[in-house]
Amino acid sequence: MQDAASWALNIAALRGASYADARLADDRSRALSTKNGKVGSASDSESLGIGVRVIADGAWGFAASDDLSRTAVEATAARAVEIANSSARVKQHDIHLAPEKPATAEWTTPIKIDPFTTSVEQNLDLLLKIDSELRSVNGVTLAETNLNFRREEQCFASSEGADIHQTKYTTGVGYAAYAFAGSEIQKRSYPCSYGGQWQNKGYELIHELKLVENARRIGEEAVALLKADQCPEGVFNVILEGSQLGLQIHESVGHPIELDRVLGMEANFAGTSFLTLDKLRTLRYGSDLVNFVADARQEHGPGLGTFAFDEEGVPAQCIPIVTHGLFTGYLSSRETAHTIGLNRSGGTLRAEGWNRLPIIRMTNVSILPDEKPLTCEQLISGTDHGIYMETNRSWSIDDKRYNFQFGCELGWEIKNGKRVRMLKNPSYSGITTEFWNSMDAICSRDEWVLWGIPHCGKGQPQQVMGTGHGASPARFAKIKVGSAYRGT
Amino acid sequence: MLTQDRASDVFQRIKRYSAAADEVEVLFYATHNALTRFANNTIHQNVAEENVVVSVRTAFGQRTARATTNKLDDESLKRVVQASEALAKVQQPDPDLLPMPDAGEGARATQTNRYFEQTAAITPEQRAEIVRKIVSIAERHKLTTAGIVSNSEFVEGIFNSRGLADWHTQTSSEISITMLAADSSGWQKANSPNVANLDAVHLAETAARKALESAGPREIPAGKYIVILEPAAVLDMVGFMFYDFGGQAVLDQRSFLNNRVGTQVFGKNVNIWDDVAHPLQSGAPFDGEGVRRQKVQLVENGVVKRLVYARATAEKMKQSEHKDKVGPIAPTGHGFPLPNEMGEAPMNIVFGTAADPKTTDQMIASTERGVLVTRLWYIREVDPYEKILTGMTRDGTFYIEDGKIRYGVRNFRFNEGLMHMLSNVEEMGTPVRASGEESFDMVVPAMKVKEFNFTEVTKF
Numbered sequence: 001m002q003d004a005a006s007w008a009l010n011i012a013a014l015r016g017a018s019y020a021d022a023r024l025a026d027d028r029s030r031a032l033s034t035k036n037g038k039v040g041s042a043s044d045s046e047s048l049g050i051g052v053r054v055i056a057d058g059a060w061g062f063a064a065s066d067d068l069s070r071t072a073v074e075a076t077a078a079r080a081v082e083i084a085n086s087s088a089r090v091k092q093h094d095i096h097l098a099p100e101k102p103a104t105a106e107w108t109t110p111i112k113i114d115p116f117t118t119s120v121e122q123n124l125d126l127l128l129k130i131d132s133e134l135r136s137v138n139g140v141t142l143a144e145t146n147l148n149f150r151r152e153e154q155c156f157a158s159s160e161g162a163d164i165h166q167t168k169y170t171t172g173v174g175y176a177a178y179a180f181a182g183s184e185i186q187k188r189s190y191p192c193s194y195g196g197q198w199q200n201k202g203y204e205l206i207h208e209l210k211l212v213e214n215a216r217r218i219g220e221e222a223v224a225l226l227k228a229d230q231c232p233e234g235v236f237n238v239i240l241e242g243s244q245l246g247l248q249i250h251e252s253v254g255h256p257i258e259l260d261r262v263l264g265m266e267a268n269f270a271g272t273s274f275l276t277l278d279k280l281r282t283l284r285y286g287s288d289l290v291n292f293v294a295d296a297r298q299e300h301g302p303g304l305g306t307f308a309f310d311e312e313g314v315p316a317q318c319i320p321i322v323t324h325g326l327f328t329g330y331l332s333s334r335e336t337a338h339t340i341g342l343n344r345s346g347g348t349l350r351a352e353g354w355n356r357l358p359i360i361r362m363t364n365v366s367i368l369p370d371e372k373p374l375t376c377e378q379l380i381s382g383t384d385h386g387i388y389m390e391t392n393r394s395w396s397i398d399d400k401r402y403n404f405q406f407g408c409e410l411g412w413e414i415k416n417g418k419r420v421r422m423l424k425n426p427s428y429s430g431i432t433t434e435f436w437n438s439m440d441a442i443c444s445r446d447e448w449v450l451w452g453i454p455h456c457g458k459g460q461p462q463q464v465m466g467t468g469h470g471a472s473p474a475r476f477a478k479i480k481v482g483s484a485y486r487g488t
Numbered sequence: 489m490l491t492q493d494r495a496s497d498v499f500q501r502i503k504r505y506s507a508a509a510d511e512v513e514v515l516f517y518a519t520h521n522a523l524t525r526f527a528n529n530t531i532h533q534n535v536a537e538e539n540v541v542v543s544v545r546t547a548f549g550q551r552t553a554r555a556t557t558n559k560l561d562d563e564s565l566k567r568v569v570q571a572s573e574a575l576a577k578v579q580q581p582d583p584d585l586l587p588m589p590d591a592g593e594g595a596r597a598t599q600t601n602r603y604f605e606q607t608a609a610i611t612p613e614q615r616a617e618i619v620r621k622i623v624s625i626a627e628r629h630k631l632t633t634a635g636i637v638s639n640s641e642f643v644e645g646i647f648n649s650r651g652l653a654d655w656h657t658q659t660s661s662e663i664s665i666t667m668l669a670a671d672s673s674g675w676q677k678a679n680s681p682n683v684a685n686l687d688a689v690h691l692a693e694t695a696a697r698k699a700l701e702s703a704g705p706r707e708i709p710a711g712k713y714i715v716i717l718e719p720a721a722v723l724d725m726v727g728f729m730f731y732d733f734g735g736q737a738v739l740d741q742r743s744f745l746n747n748r749v750g751t752q753v754f755g756k757n758v759n760i761w762d763d764v765a766h767p768l769q770s771g772a773p774f775d776g777e778g779v780r781r782q783k784v785q786l787v788e789n790g791v792v793k794r795l796v797y798a799r800a801t802a803e804k805m806k807q808s809e810h811k812d813k814v815g816p817i818a819p820t821g822h823g824f825p826l827p828n829e830m831g832e833a834p835m836n837i838v839f840g841t842a843a844d845p846k847t848t849d850q851m852i853a854s855t856e857r858g859v860l861v862t863r864l865w866y867i868r869e870v871d872p873y874e875k876i877l878t879g880m881t882r883d884g885t886f887y888i889e890d891g892k893i894r895y896g897v898r899n900f901r902f903n904e905g906l907m908h909m910l911s912n913v914e915e916m917g918t919p920v921r922a923s924g925e926e927s928f929d930m931v932v933p934a935m936k937v938k939e940f941n942f943t944e945v946t947k948f
Binding site: 033035036038039040041042043044045046047048049059060061062063064065066067076079080082083084085086087089090091092093119120121124141142144178180183184185187263264265266267268269271274355356357359393394395396397398399400402403405407425427429431460461483484485486487488 | 521522523524525526527528529530531532533534535536537538539540541543553554555556557558559568571572574575576578579580582584611612613615616617619620623632634635636638664665666668673675712740741742746827828829865866867868869870871872873874876878879880882883899901903904905908925941943944945946947948
């Protein structure tokens with residue numbers, strides 16, 4: 001792999017690049033799923049290639065190829081320079097990168113059990129056992145499970161002398177029960193929806209999640225929802241369970257703080273951001289209890305945004321995003337750091353694979369738990385009247401990240417500190433900063449989970465990547481509830 | 489680029505390596521993609537990619553699995569065959585798995601030409617020149633612009649051990665443009681296999697006009713409005729329902745068409761086909777098993793007439809409790825590569841032309857009070873059986889009064905049922921090839937819809 005990187009960097013320099021980096025990635029994944037007692041899909045895949053990124057004539061070029069022969073690698077590097085030269089025909093200013101000391105490093109996700117050493121029989125047995133539990137509940141009409149492993153080995157070398165070798169493991173698992181009757185379909189998922197929980201862990205994640213133990217309850221809740229009352233429309237105190245809060249953070253904090261969006265670079269597709277540069281250190285993003293960090297370091301946990309170096313060789317960092325409610329930081333790169341007065345990148349440039357240009361992506365954007373002990377049950381018992389919502393069912397936010405609406409799978413009305421009735425089709429909506437300023441309680445560390453969102457889309461061509469979001473359940477005052485069904 | 493001859497050679501090698509399997513199928517995908525991206529009147533990202541993917545499915549009796557690689561050397565091909573076999577052998581037999589289709593099931597009458605040399609041959613300099621023209625239009629209007637200019641060529645092939653072999657080559661070109669003013673924006677997008685069909689200047693001028701005309705957007709209250717949806721907005725909405733037209737979705741009872749096939753689901757002016765051979769369509773004329781894609785009328789005068797089927801789904805449906813309630817049951821060539829959970833879906837949607845199609849200007853002229861929507865964004869399903877969708881308007885939303893566009897308005901959130909929407913179409917345009925961001929490309933008209941349900945207004 002290192003030979004190929006050297007070939008690419010040499011040719012890029014010879015063709016006139018002022019900067020170049022080469023990234024080789026060897027990606028292996030396994031995807032297994034079941035549906036109603038049968039294997040739904042069973043597939044292994046591998047992908048190996050090189051991506052070469054250059055600056056020539058003050059502009060960017062990128063080329064990627066699956067062919068790692070010397071001839072092809074050199075042609076790919078030459079193509080990247082040719083593309084950069086054409087980019088220079090339409091530029092307003094030259095690209096300048098924030099300085100970064102070139103690193104030589106080797107890092108691997110610390111895992112206990114390499115998931116690829118587990119047998120497929122063992123994997124399928126687990127999924128079919130869960131499936132059987134789900135379908136043992138009368139009224140469950142569809143049961144689905146999934147199990148995913150990924151190992152991504154990557155070598156990064158730059159013309160500045162960086163030489164970084166990283167190997168990242170990811171495990172994801174989840175299941176869902178559906179109940180169809182009359183004129184409605186209800187669904188419950190575990191540990192969360194849309195593929196379940198994903199972390200940078202080995203097979204040990206599977207052992208931690210009590211998957212089989214929770215399956216029957218999930219099936220029963222799916223069926224019970226059919227007879228539950230419709231979530232009322234109105235203004236309520238709302239308590240969000242941790243995985244839903246994680247998605248809320250992703251959409252209404254993680255995306256608006258991406259500096260490329262703020263600077264207009266995503267205006268055609270993913271959109272821009274309400275967080276214009278004048279808001280840094282002046283905007284009250286949330287209440288005093290609200291503290292967000294973007295933390296890619298290992299000590300934050302095994303999130304999908306955990307690594308040692310980003311994909312332009314910048315070490316993982318912890319960036320304070322919101323501190324006691326005040327907006328304090330963006331996600332940045334070597335190209336964009338100067339726009340917010342930084343002389344170093346925040347280390348958030350990431351790519352889906354060898355064939356994609358790294359762009360600013362969330363790392364682990366997390367809300368910090370309360371330091372005072374508070375369990376979810378205590379939070380509920382301390383609530384006079386409100387609605388508890390659990391597990392995402394739908395999500396949508398405008399292209400500047402102001403107005404959002406989320407639907408959840410399951411709700412409970414809370415009266416006098418107790419869950420009094422199950423509610424179906426709960427939803428809530430609001431404006432980002434108004435919402436976070438309404439947060440009046442958040443549970444403590446023992447309720448905090450680093451959730452994984454595996455399918456975040458951004459960029460053109462679109463790149464789908466994983467992000468991490470630590471969250472514990474939290475309460476929000478006077479939230480608009482139920483407008484998803486208003487007038488329909 | 490990978491040729492059919494070379495792919496055939498690779499298939500023969502894989503067949504030798506998988507001699508122990510009862511059957512083997514190989515899918516080939518090869519791409520040359522290039523995309524020039526611009527923002528703030530500058531090219532800021534500019535990429536090219538070459539890749540070949542070989543995907544092997546082996547079958548041992550009623551057991552099957554797939555493994556995929558992007559390496560064509562002998563060692564890699566042996567490894568991918570072994571991976572597929574290892575996954576297949578440990579499974580329990582699937583009684584619904586059929587033998588692979590033979591050459592007869594893959595046979596097709598015509599090959600639509602979707603490969604255009606002038607699209608494949610576009611250089612980075614030519615893409616930069618197109619961007620330069622777009623930027624000059626933005627600068628002339630004192631706007632900034634962001635977007636993409638891209639071109640690609642790709643091949644898709646399938647071979648199996650029962651003699652089926654098919655191959656499809658195609659090019660694609662795309663231009664997407666956003667024009668930004670201080671407090672407004674406009675957007676246009678188009679794609680075609682033939683770059684000669686794209687008019688960057690027209691797209692840029694239209695996007696610029698929308699940005700300028702929507703400047704200083706006013707807030708009008710949420711509520712039910714007559715809404716004129718441009719084709720991209722229509723496709724991004726209706727794209728959410730077509731996975732439910734697969735037979736497997738009905739068998740799984742996750743389709744909004746459960747108990748609704750054969751009934752009046754939409755207005756009588758709605759007719760929908762799936763037709764891969766339509767001149768404005770794109771894509772391969774065979775499905776994930778190599779079966780010929782057939783033209784299917786999904787909706788006739790608002791009544792859902794039939795579903796689409798992969799081979800195995802059709803057999804399952806014939807044995808199911810639903811068999812008398814879903815119209816004709818037969819394989820239609822819409823299956824995804826096996827094994828999969830989803831079954832099939834129609835992916836070449838063509839809406840029928842109305843008896844009296846209207847231009848968007850005519851629709852505006854006949855509207856006393858309404859809203860014109862250029863584009864929708866972040867659409868998600870709120871309710872799977874009532875097919876309620878939520879999402880936002882974006883990049884050019886206008887208030888119409890007394891037959892004229894009056895001013896730009898702040899963007900709305902909608903919560904709208906698809907069945908409700910397609911039952912309230914008052915007027916339609918001539919269907920065009922449209923491209924959005926939330927769904928696959930299709931041939932759809934602009935629509936004038938009454939009682940479209942806006943529930944909230946955002947801040948811009």
